[in-house]
Amino acid sequence: MGSYENLIKKIENKEAVIGVVGLGYVGLPLAVEKAKAGYKVIGFDVQAARVEQVNMGINYIGDVVDAELKEMIESGQLVATTDYARIQEVDAAAICVPTPLDIYQQPDTSYVESSANEIAKYAHEGMLVVLESTTYPGTTEEIVKPALESKGLVTGETVFIAYSPERVDPGNKQFKTKNTPKVVGGITPNCTKVAAALYRNVLEGDVHEVSSPAIAEMEKIFENTFRHINIALANEMAILCDKMGIDVWEVIDAAKTKPYGFMAFYPGPGLGGHCIPIDPFYLTWKAREYNYHTRLIELAGEINNTMPEYVINRMMQILNDEGKALRNAKITVLGVAYKKDIDDVRESPVLKIIELLNHHGADFKVVDPYVASFRSCNMKMETVELTKELLQDSDLVLVATDHSDFDYNEIAKESKVIFDTRNALKDVEKPNRYVKL
Numbered sequence: 001m002g003s004y005e006n007l008i009k010k011i012e013n014k015e016a017v018i019g020v021v022g023l024g025y026v027g028l029p030l031a032v033e034k035a036k037a038g039y040k041v042i043g044f045d046v047q048a049a050r051v052e053q054v055n056m057g058i059n060y061i062g063d064v065v066d067a068e069l070k071e072m073i074e075s076g077q078l079v080a081t082t083d084y085a086r087i088q089e090v091d092a093a094a095i096c097v098p099t100p101l102d103i104y105q106q107p108d109t110s111y112v113e114s115s116a117n118e119i120a121k122y123a124h125e126g127m128l129v130v131l132e133s134t135t136y137p138g139t140t141e142e143i144v145k146p147a148l149e150s151k152g153l154v155t156g157e158t159v160f161i162a163y164s165p166e167r168v169d170p171g172n173k174q175f176k177t178k179n180t181p182k183v184v185g186g187i188t189p190n191c192t193k194v195a196a197a198l199y200r201n202v203l204e205g206d207v208h209e210v211s212s213p214a215i216a217e218m219e220k221i222f223e224n225t226f227r228h229i230n231i232a233l234a235n236e237m238a239i240l241c242d243k244m245g246i247d248v249w250e251v252i253d254a255a256k257t258k259p260y261g262f263m264a265f266y267p268g269p270g271l272g273g274h275c276i277p278i279d280p281f282y283l284t285w286k287a288r289e290y291n292y293h294t295r296l297i298e299l300a301g302e303i304n305n306t307m308p309e310y311v312i313n314r315m316m317q318i319l320n321d322e323g324k325a326l327r328n329a330k331i332t333v334l335g336v337a338y339k340k341d342i343d344d345v346r347e348s349p350v351l352k353i354i355e356l357l358n359h360h361g362a363d364f365k366v367v368d369p370y371v372a373s374f375r376s377c378n379m380k381m382e383t384v385e386l387t388k389e390l391l392q393d394s395d396l397v398l399v400a401t402d403h404s405d406f407d408y409n410e411i412a413k414e415s416k417v418i419f420d421t422r423n424a425l426k427d428v429e430k431p432n433r434y435v436k437l
Contacts, residue, residue: 003126003158004190010091011197014038018198019090021115023050023080025274025344026132026166027096028061029177032069035077037202042090043080054080062342063168063176087122092130092198095119095144096166099133100278107136107282109143116147123148125158128194130184131213132166134220134275136282139163140213145187156188162195163213165220170273171342181205185216224279225297230265231276232300235307238267238437242314249423249436267437269400269421270307270349272338277304277347308352311421311437312360315396318419318435324395327361332394334411335401336368336383340422343370350400351376365390369405391415399424 010016016039020031023045035041045051053060057070072078087093097111112133119129129148131140140163145155153159164184169175182199184207186192192209199207210216234252241248248267256264271277280301284294316326338348345351350366354376357364366374367386374381384390386406391397391414399411402424409428411418417433418425425434 004160004194007091007126007128007160007194008197011194011201014201016091016198017042017089019044019087019093019119021045021093021095021119022097022111022133023047023054024096024098025061025063025170026168027094028054028059028069029063029168030094030096030132030166031078032064032072033178034202035072036068039077039202041072041078042086043078044082044084044086045080046082048082051080051082054078062170062344063172084118085122087119088124091126092128092194093119094164095129095131095133097133098274099135099282100274101281105281106285109135109139112139113143113147116144120147120151123151123153123159125153127153128160128162128191128198130162130164130195130198132164134165134224134279134282135217136221136286137214137217138286139217141187156186156190160186160188160191160194161213162186162191163216164195164199165216165223167220167223170344171339177203179204182207183210183216183219184208185210185213187213218283221279221283224276225283227265228271228276228280228304229296229300230263231268231271232303234265234267235303239310242437247436249426266423267421268307268349269311269353269437271304272346272348272350273344274346277301308349308356311353311398311400311419312356314435314437315398315419318417318433319396322395322417322433326357329362329395330393331357331362331364332386332390332397333357333364333366334368334386334397334399334406335403336366336371336374337401337403340402341370341404345371345374348401353398353400354381368401369403386411388414 018034018039018041020027021044023043031041031043057073059066059069095115097115100108102108131144148159155161167180184195196207196209238248252264255262280297284297287294319329336350358377366383368383396417397415399420402422408425412428412431419435421437
C-alpha cells in the first residue's frame with residue numbers, strides 16, 4: 001500500500017496522530033476539535049508556559065469550552081509539548097502560527113519558516129502538512145514545500161502539502177471552528193484529497209476543494225480585504241453624514257431593508273484584530289512583485305487607520321461645546337477589546353485612542369469586563385470597575401467597545417456626556433448630551 005492510500009486509511013479509521021503547531025486563537029480550538037473527533041492530538045508551542053497551561057487543562061482562549069479542553073487532556077486525547085522531535089509521531093500537522101507585519105508593513109513569515117523547518121527536521125514518509133496561517137499567495141509553495149523536499153520527500157507521493165485558511169471569528173456565537181466551512185487547496189490533487197479527508201472527519205462544516213494553495217491563500221485575503229474596504233466605506237460615510245447632520249446608523253438600517261445587492265457594514269473607532277487590519281497588506285506587498293499598485297486597498301487602510309484620530313477630534317469638539325478642553329478632562333473609556341464580548345486587544349483601535357488621550361493630557365480611566373490589563377503608551381495599564389460614581393464624575397464617557405455586559409441604561413442615566421462610537425445605546429433612553437459617531 002502506498003503513502004497516499006495508507007494515510008487516507010489512517011485518517012478514515014481515526015488512527016492518524018495529528019499535530020497542531022501553534023496553540024493560540026486558531027491552533028488551540030483546532031486541536032480540541034480534532035481530539036473531540038477521536039484523533040490523538042499533539043499540540044506544539046514554543047511558549048513553555050502556554051504548553052503547561054494546556055497540559056493542566058487550563059483554557060486561555062475564549063472560543064474553547066473549558067470542560068472540553070479538560071476532558072481531552074484527562075482522557076489523553078490531547079497533549080501539548082515544546083519538543084518538536086515528537087513530530088516523528090505525527091501523521092498530519094497543521095501550522096497555525098502568527099503572520100504579522102513588520103515595521104515596514106511587509107509580511108513577517110519568520111514564524112511560518114521556523115515551523116516548516118522544525119517539522120522538516122522530523123518529517124517522514126506518508127505525512128500531511130497543512131498551513132493554516134493567513135499569508136500571501138505563494139507562501140505554501142515558496143516556504144513549506146522546499147523545507148520538506150529538502151529532506152528528500154516528494155510532494156504528492158511521499159509527503160502531502162496543502163493550504164487551508166483559518167476562519168476563526170472570536171466571539172461569534174453561531175460559527176465556531178467546528179461548523180465553519182473550510183477551503184482546502186493542495187499542491188497536487190492527492191494533497192488536496194488527503195487534507196480534505198482529514199477536515200471532513202473532524203469538522204461539521206462543508207469542505208470546499210480548490211485547485212491550488214495559491215487559490216486558497218488568495219481566497220482568505222479576499223475575504224478580509226472585502227470587509228476591510230466595506231468598513232472603510234462605512235467609516236467614510238459616517239464622517240460625511242456627521243458633516244451633513246445625518247444619522248449614518250439610520251441610513252444603514254434603511255439601506256439593509258433591500259433584500260439584494262446590499263450588505264450592512266458599520267462604522268466604528270477603527271479596525272482591530274489580527275486579520276482585517278493586517279491581511280490586506282500581504283496582498284499590497286505581493287502586488288509590487290507584479291508591478292501593480294493596490295490603490296483601493298491602501299486607500300481603505302488610510303481611512304480605517306485615521307479613525308482613532310477622528311474620534312479624538314470629535315471628543316475635542318464635544319468637550320469644547322461644554323466649555324472644556326481635552327487636557328485634564330475626566331474621560332471614561334468603555335471597552336479596550338477590538339470587538340464586543342471578547343478579551344482580545346490585538347491591533348485594537350482603542351489602544352491608539354488611549355495613546356492619543358495620554359498625549360493630549362486627558363485624565364482617563366478604562367473599563368473592560370473582559371480585559372484586566374493591557375499594554376499601551378509603553379506601559380502596562382489596568383482596567384477599573386464601572387461604577388455610578390465613575391460615570392457621574394466623568395466629563396465624557398466614550399463607548400469604544402459595545403460589550404453586552406455593560407448596563408447601557410445605567411450608563412445613559414448617570415453620564416453627563418456620552419460619545420457612542422458603536423451605536424450601543426440605540427435602544428435606551430438617551431441622556432441630554434448624547435453624540436453618535
